Amino acid sequence: MGWSPEAIDIIDEDQGQSALSAVHRHGFQHLAAEVAAREVGIVLMLEASRLARCGSDWHRLIEICSITRTLIADELAVYDPREPNDRLLLGVKGTLSEAELMTLRTRLYEGRWNKARKGQLARSVPIGYVVDEQGQWAKDPDRQVQARIEYVFALFRRLGVARQVVRVLRDEQLTLPVRLWGGPGHGQLVWKEASAGIVMRLLRNPTYAGVYVYGEWAYDGLDRHPNTGKARPHVRAPEHWPVCLQAHHAGYLTWEAYLANRQRLRQNGFGMMTRGAPRDGAALLQGLVWCGRCGARMGVNTYSARERRKPSYICNRQYHEGAAHTCQSMSAQPIDEVAVALFLEAMAPAQIALSLQVVDDLRAEKHALQQQWEQQLQQARYAAQLAQRQYDAVDPDNRLVAATLERRWNEQLQALQDLEQAYQKAQAEAHFTLTEAEQCDIQRLAHDLPTVWQAPGTTDRERKQLLRFLIAEVQLDGVATAGMIDIRVTWCSGAVTTRRIARLKVGAGAPRTDAHVIARLRDLAPTHPVAQIVEILNAEGLRSAHGRVLREHHVLYLARRHHIEVTTSARLRPKTVKDSH
Known part of the structure; x- marks a missing residue:
């Protein structure tokens, strides 16, 4: 058309982006800036929709072109925005493009x-499903894939924490099925080591409940990403899903079980309104304690091992909001003792049925584990x-191919050998069958739940899990009545x-010197001065309240505490060591 290549500036950096808004279209912004700077004589375009599909952006560009005397041309004609007819025609083109x-x-x-809406x-x-010839969803015909997914759901139902499910799978050397995404092996089924991401995707996906869901995420047009301009997604609760078709296909668990798993995962998070997953620690009511005064969840105040102090329950909400002091705080040990006593009392009538159920559950778990290995x-x-x-x-004779296939064969044989050795080791450690003696021991222990509770092998985490089966929450009020703590247990x-x-008095839990x-x-x-008393007591193997070697200041403190007359090494006359206070 007569222009030199240097005089033509091609702007194509907005390709692949929506013309609905110019906020994130750097090419359109560059064009508008060049036109406003009077650096452009004519703007060439294929059609109006290539420039903008937003009326405000389109008319703003026309206004700038009118002021700077810049022409606009498409494949049909050349338009002068200063001419009324051309201006009207350009406006109509922009409106039609937007419409x-x-x-x-x-x-x-x-x-x-x-x-x-029709599904x-x-x-x-997801993994565990395939699409048949009619386009319907069906379970993967590979029975190992089905059994492994069902085993993951059974583990979470028993353990209640996704991280513990991952640890059990890794300890048992059980891999999880995954389909490759992208690349030359796209869609291929492979087995990978268990990870938190894989397990969480299994537990959170409603597809495994036989449900077809669409609209799990909501998009707000006013909340957009600053770089891409795309609307940010926000998670919807299951009751707000626009499309939720139950019994759409065969499921690995029921819809109610899926909702229970989802709620348990939410409660496992450590937040202001969630209990958090059971973890190690002597405070057995961790995550279950609420303040009876302000209604906030109470935290656990722990101390270093050197202090040898029991943890306490504390409410800090008012302090964090600017109050001069915390709401209340109290030692956890006596409260835990009350909760444990109530728990064991409530479990006493069910111990006979529990003993039979425990044996059946253990037998089923061991059989399921053996089946996974096989x-x-x-x-x-x-x-x-x-x-x-x-x-x-x-x-x-085709050695180039034969060598590669031989190497693959050797790798598979080595993997099989390693797996067989691991299986033999698991058989020796896990004991896939229960002996008669083991069944009798389990039934005997199930009849005596307090013994199991106090057993050294029972961890604090396991005790917390047991308490959560019966106790929903515990409210504490240690301020309403002076010197007393009101405990309200909700089952x-x-x-x-x-x-x-x-309430425990100050120093009630402090170490005491042996009588x-x-x-x-x-x-x-x-008959002996302090220095000789120290030597004799240490020679007899006696120690202080903290288990340390006795010294003179220890003996002087004990004498003052218990009103015992002692003779110091510096003076020969006896004297009664009295409290200087």
Whole structure:
């Protein structure tokens, strides 16, 4: 058209981006800036929709072109924005372009939702499902995949914490099925080591409950990403999902079980309104304690191991909001003792049925674990046999291919050998069957739940899990009545039990010197000075309240505390060591 290449500036950096808004279109912003700077004589475009599909952006560009005397041209004509007819025609083109976009978006939007409401909108199926010839979702025909997914849900139902599920799978050397995404092996099924991401995707996906869901995320047009301009997603609660078709396909668990798992995962998070997962620590009511004064969740105040102090429950909400002091604080030990006593009392009538159920559950768990190992071994044997058949089918003279297949065969044989050795080790450690003696021991212990509770092998985390099976929350009020703590236990059934206990006095839990040390001090005080008393007591193996070697200041403190007359090494006359205070 007569222009030199240097005089033409091609702007194509907005390709692939929506013309609905110019906020994130750097090419359009560059064009508007060049036109405003009077650096452009004419703007060439294929059609109006290529510049903008937003009326405000389109008319703003026309106004700038009118002021700077810049022409606009498309494949049909050249327009001068200063001419009324051209200005009107450009305005109509911009309006039609915007209306066309709205029509296209409305049709696509309604069509997508119409198919989703019927459960026919194509979506990527998670691991454990395949799409058959009729387009219906069905369980993966690989029974090992089905059994492994069911085993993960059974583990979470028993353990209640996703991280513990991952640890059990890794300890048992059980891998999880995963489909590759992208690359040359796209869609291929592989087995990977268990990870938190894989387990969480299994537990959070409603597809495994036999439900077709669409609209799990809500998008707000006013909240957009600063770089891409796309609307930010926000998670919807299950009761607000626009499309939720139950019994759409065969599920691995029920809808109620999925909602229970989802609620448990939410409660495992450590937040202001969640209990948090059971963890190690002597405070057995961690996550269950609420303040009876302000209604806030009470935290656990722990101390270093050197201090040898029991943890306490503390309410800090008012302090964090600017109050001069905390709401209340109290030692955890006496409160835990009350809760444990109530728990054991409530469990007493069910111990007989519990003993029988425990044996059945253990037998089922061991059988499921053995089944997982056998399926994993069967899959490894098949992979080794397949590699052997591929090696046997190749021409031996074609060494380039035969060498590769031979290497794959050796790798599969080595993997099978390692797996068989691990299986033999698991058999020796896990004992996939219960002996008669073990069954009798389990039933005996189940009849005596207090013994199991106090057993050294029972961890604090396991005790907390047991308490959460029956106790929903515990409210504490240690301020309403001076020197007393009101305890209100709410059970999972909705019943309420109240107790009142006395507060521990200051120093009640402090270490105490053994009574034998005090008695020996009384015997030696009339005839020996302090220095000799210290030597005699240490020679007899007696120690202080903290288990340390006795020194003179220890003996002087004990004498003052118990009103014992002792003779110091510096003076020969006896004297009674009295409290200087």
